Amino acid sequence: MRNGVPSDDVRTDRPARAGRRTLSRDDWARAALEAMRESGLGAIAVEPLAERLGTTKGSFYWHFKDRDALVHAALEMWVAESDAMMAAAARITDPAERGRWLTEFAFTGPQGADISTTLLINSQHPVVGPFLERVTEDRIAWGARLNEELGLAPDVARQHALAAWMIAVGIALVRRGAPQLLPQGEESDAFKRYIMELLRPGPRRP
Amino acid sequence: MRNGVPSDDVRTDRPARAGRRTLSRDDWARAALEAMRESGLGAIAVEPLAERLGTTKGSFYWHFKDRDALVHAALEMWVAESDAMMAAAARITDPAERGRWLTEFAFTGPQGADISTTLLINSQHPVVGPFLERVTEDRIAWGARLNEELGLAPDVARQHALAAWMIAVGIALVRRGAPQLLPQGEESDAFKRYIMELLRPGPRRP
């Protein structure tokens, strides 16, 4: 995982004497993650990122073995963020409220916060595949537990979690590719409530 | 649309004298569409496709102006297929049955039959964007009409169609990227029924 890089990230807070900062491994990973959020896996390219960071490939190949190592680091960072978010959500005690919070996040969270779509698209990639498997499995299990707390039987809870996850993926994809399709303004709230009602486990209110 | 190509596709059924066939414009478009289904927009690349077709770039640049023209032709072909499928579905008179048929198709239709996901991902592409807009708008309007036939008010019908479309997109994406997540065997049918029930307009049965 740490493929042969000397020290970790203690030198980020160096004085940076002459205004000229020295980049850390995490700076690269962060930039890569951001680029991936914006434009997909293909945007993780060494030379363009170097320019964006105001440096050159020389820096990159000091910190990383190759491009795949950068992809790996970016995804690790994403997993950390993702886990942190789920931990934050877990602090909401009322399961129904927790479900609403997640739905709300799917709709109005930061654009491209969830790169699950990007991972699904590039699931063939040797680095991406394992990450995708781990994280999606985690999330669906998480959703299934939530649904069990709401009183569903285990098998139905998982089915429902899977459905919810697919809708979340769909929402993320549409937000990226065709946001004009999503209702705007007041209709937006109505649509959100509609989706929440759709996702609410148990018998539907007429 | 026909950007400067002499004749259309009458010469496909030429004798092909010495076993050596001569490719048509549509042969290229078909191959491009297939490649896009399998591996996304990036797979529409002239040289790889040429090899796959057992020919060279020379053939391609005789039939097409450039790569974008090929993308355009492939998407046109897809729209034609897509319209034909919707027309076939429209022949089912019972709207409820029609809805079930569509759901069934989303799950068990040919792998990658729907490249809407690919289009959503590449919505920035100047050729892809317009196609995406037209087709998705068509489909959602189509679904909304279906829901109106089922007795929903127009605004709710559209919301519901939008939700259904997002789920369909999610299913397609998961089928491509993480098919192991979809229930297999008997559970598959149960999950399908579950989704159909989820998508069924109106009050839910407990």
Add this chain to the structure above:
DNA sequence: GACTTCCCGTACGGTGGCGTATGGAGAACT
């Protein structure tokens, strides 16, 4: 002040894909 270590700049070769230019073999026409 020499010496080492860290971090980066630059130059280079390699690969894959795009688009162009040009020639040429066969079929079709007259």
Add this chain to the structure above:
DNA sequence: AGTTCTCCATACGCCACCGTACGGGAAGTC
């Protein structure tokens, strides 16, 4: 038979990006 037209092969230059080699400056170390 000669000419024209259709379709393809080949060679070329270009660009973007990967990865390597190597050098060098600035901080710390002795």
